[in-house]
Amino acid sequence: MTGTFSSLNTALSALRYQRVAMDVASNNIANLSSEGYVRRRAEAQALGAPEQIAMWSRYDGVGDGVSSASVTRLADPLLDARARREHGTQSYLDTRVAVLSRLESGVGEPGASGVSAALADFRNSWQDLQTHPEQGASRSQVLATGRALAQAINGQASNVDSELAEQRSHLLDLVSQINSAASSLAAVNRSIADANGGGLDDSDLRDQRDVLAMRLSELTGSEAKARPDGGVDVLVGGVPLVVGQTAGTFTITGGVAPDGTSDGAPLSFAVVGSAGSTAVSPAAVGGEAGATSELITTTLPGYRAGLDSVASLLADAVNALHTSGYDLNGNPGQAFFSYDPLNASGSLAVALTDPDDVAASSVPGGGLDTGVAEALGNAQVADEAYRRLVSGLGTEVASSRRLGDNQRLLTTQVDNAREQLVGVNIDEETTNLMAAQRAYEAASRVMSTMDSVLDTLINRTGLVR
Amino acid sequence: MSTLRVTQGMLVGRSLDSLQASYERLAAAQEQVSSGRRINRPSDSPTDTAVAMRVRASLKSVEQYTRNAQDGIGRLGTVDQALSDVTDELSRAREIAIAGANTAASSPESRAALATELEQIRGGLLDAANTTYLSRPVFGGVTAGTAAFDSAGNFVGVTGQITRQVGDTVKVRVDADGQAVFGDGATSIFADLDNLATALRAGNAAGIQTGLAAITARMSTVSTAHADVGGAYKRIEQAQSTIESQQLDLSSALSEVENVDIARASVNLNLQQMAYQAALASTARVMQPSLLDFLH
Numbered sequence: 128m129t130g131t132f133s134s135l136n137t138a139l140s141a142l143r144y145q146r147v148a149m150d151v152a153s154n155n156i157a158n159l160s161s162e163g164y165v166r167r168r169a170e171a172q173a174l175g176a177p178e179q180i181a182m183w184s185r186y187d188g189v190g191d192g193v194s195s196a197s198v199t200r201l202a203d204p205l206l207d208a209r210a211r212r213e214h215g216t217q218s219y220l221d222t223r224v225a226v227l228s229r230l231e232s233g234v235g236e237p238g239a240s241g242v243s244a245a246l247a248d249f250r251n252s253w254q255d256l257q258t259h260p261e262q263g264a265s266r267s268q269v270l271a272t273g274r275a276l277a278q279a280i281n282g283q284a285s286n287v288d289s290e291l292a293e294q295r296s297h298l299l300d301l302v303s304q305i306n307s308a309a310s311s312l313a314a315v316n317r318s319i320a321d322a323n324g325g326g327l328d329d330s331d332l333r334d335q336r337d338v339l340a341m342r343l344s345e346l347t348g349s350e351a352k353a354r355p356d357g358g359v360d361v362l363v364g365g366v367p368l369v370v371g372q373t374a375g376t377f378t379i380t381g382g383v384a385p386d387g388t389s390d391g392a393p394l395s396f397a398v399v400g401s402a403g404s405t406a407v408s409p410a411a412v413g414g415e416a417g418a419t420s421e422l423i424t425t426t427l428p429g430y431r432a433g434l435d436s437v438a439s440l441l442a443d444a445v446n447a448l449h450t451s452g453y454d455l456n457g458n459p460g461q462a463f464f465s466y467d468p469l470n471a472s473g474s475l476a477v478a479l480t481d482p483d484d485v486a487a488s489s490v491p492g493g494g495l496d497t498g499v500a501e502a503l504g505n506a507q508v509a510d511e512a513y514r515r516l517v518s519g520l521g522t523e524v525a526s527s528r529r530l531g532d533n534q535r536l537l538t539t540q541v542d543n544a545r546e547q548l549v550g551v552n553i554d555e556e557t558t559n560l561m562a563a564q565r566a567y568e569a570a571s572r573v574m575s576t577m578d579s580v581l582d583t584l585i586n587r588t589g590l591v592r
Numbered sequence: 593m594s595t596l597r598v599t600q601g602m603l604v605g606r607s608l609d610s611l612q613a614s615y616e617r618l619a620a621a622q623e624q625v626s627s628g629r630r631i632n633r634p635s636d637s638p639t640d641t642a643v644a645m646r647v648r649a650s651l652k653s654v655e656q657y658t659r660n661a662q663d664g665i666g667r668l669g670t671v672d673q674a675l676s677d678v679t680d681e682l683s684r685a686r687e688i689a690i691a692g693a694n695t696a697a698s699s700p701e702s703r704a705a706l707a708t709e710l711e712q713i714r715g716g717l718l719d720a721a722n723t724t725y726l727s728r729p730v731f732g733g734v735t736a737g738t739a740a741f742d743s744a745g746n747f748v749g750v751t752g753q754i755t756r757q758v759g760d761t762v763k764v765r766v767d768a769d770g771q772a773v774f775g776d777g778a779t780s781i782f783a784d785l786d787n788l789a790t791a792l793r794a795g796n797a798a799g800i801q802t803g804l805a806a807i808t809a810r811m812s813t814v815s816t817a818h819a820d821v822g823g824a825y826k827r828i829e830q831a832q833s834t835i836e837s838q839q840l841d842l843s844s845a846l847s848e849v850e851n852v853d854i855a856r857a858s859v860n861l862n863l864q865q866m867a868y869q870a871a872l873a874s875t876a877r878v879m880q881p882s883l884l885d886f887l888h
Contacts, residue, residue: 494750495736517634
């Protein structure tokens, strides 16, 4: 239908739409670097003939202008899911590499001040004692190098212990981060459902939703499932943590006490929801929390156990030889090292205090025989075990680092693919802005042209000068 | 993967990532050059770390062997000197015994003079038998006391060998068995000389002959012991030269495993530096322009 004033309406609809287009472009530019922002596009739809033609109603117009049908958020849920998965794996590997590297730098091998050097010094001091059994200084030296060796092993043990304690308190911190992200996500889910019901634009809420889902994936390696109402459900290790507008509580049910100490039990997790508590297998948790729990459960205790076996191997072998000998006064040798079998590397210490108690002699009678000193000077009991331990740790760090580097390539690739779709390009937006500006100017011109046409029609028609 | 759209965010992200990676490589190259080491932590090369640790332990052992050998050489030198003195004293004792055996030609006074000289020789021998090295009697075995023989010629040491480790499997005895060299109590050289002096004073020809035979037999025992000491000395000297070459081999092996080839590392550092500068320059160039620079 073409009426006298319909062109004015067409121009008005164009002005309206171009205003929306300019708004969207400027919003895109404004959010160029906002985290999680997905670019929008103003969708235009030409207005024309009604979709259903009635019998007596004919449409003889050429179009009634434009309507700004909607603002589209250019996201791809599949790519988002893929990015979440890769980011979860990435943060798992990154956490692991960071902690292992820290542990490794505390080992100090190969070098002049590590346990390996202390073992060699200890051996050499026995040989010096063999050379000068008559000098009290060589006996004191044996005690001193023995103490240095014990301290070097204690030092590594306490390194591992403090790393374990740090990881335990880090895990507590992670759990509170997980729960705050989960409850925020549940709140956003609610807002999205409300906005949908009210017919409002929920793009910003969806941005927030994706940021939170990504954060949860990085923290726990969780999986997010889209809901029909626009929200997402989050599953950690297959157990629902966020369902629609309600969030469960991710809790540590054993292994780490609330004050960050170990409670002796194996590490276990559960999600506590309104329906009760559901256990989550620690092996099924990924991301930062998964890496931390694996470090607490397997990796760090494994290195600690290796260190313990080195310490007990050393102490047992030295003690066996030492107790077979006789000290300076001719008395049978006592144990040289003492340790607690439950915590060998942490409690290893030299049991002797008096240099005269060092049993260098293999025969009784207080002579200067040095049979035991000779045997101890040649005994390389713990060296091989310690070398294996260190090179095992090195291999683990190197392979984790390699995996992390490979994963980074993959993560970057997925991020780029996602960025291609959702990222804001200034050139593009500037062009859109200019196009909208020109279109707005043209629509204004239409308006004034129509005005002038109507002016002619209304004011001049029939007037004769 | 074909790139459909490139955005500013992508460029920024990529540039930051590659700048970071480039800077990391630069830091690694710089660490190698400044520390001079190829292995700064076990993960740099787990296998070579184990090798380096083993070589370091061997190097320490070899250093200890050097110290052991030096001590052994000193001790054996003392034993050698003591045994030379013993041989000299025994030769003089033998001359006196031969002179005294001519009983017909000698007056009781001259024989008494010979006996007195013999007693002095006995004193000299006792001193030699109690020779010490670092205040330990070298013929006293593993005794904690200060003497190997008392004035009556009884062995007061503790039987035992003193050995020095001068190689992974090389152990050398660095003392002489006092009882074997000098005998003990009634069967010792000291008792023999006492008996000879008594026989000389009494003009007992048979006693003098027995004494002469005992001294001659003792001389051959001492020279056997002396030869053993000489042999041990030689073995330690050989071990020392082995140790020296071993020390060189191990040091070069260690530096091969642990240390960087400085020339290569420096070239690598320069390369990484250039790469980093190039990354910076290209980032600066790519970041600047947008359509806005060309619109008016």
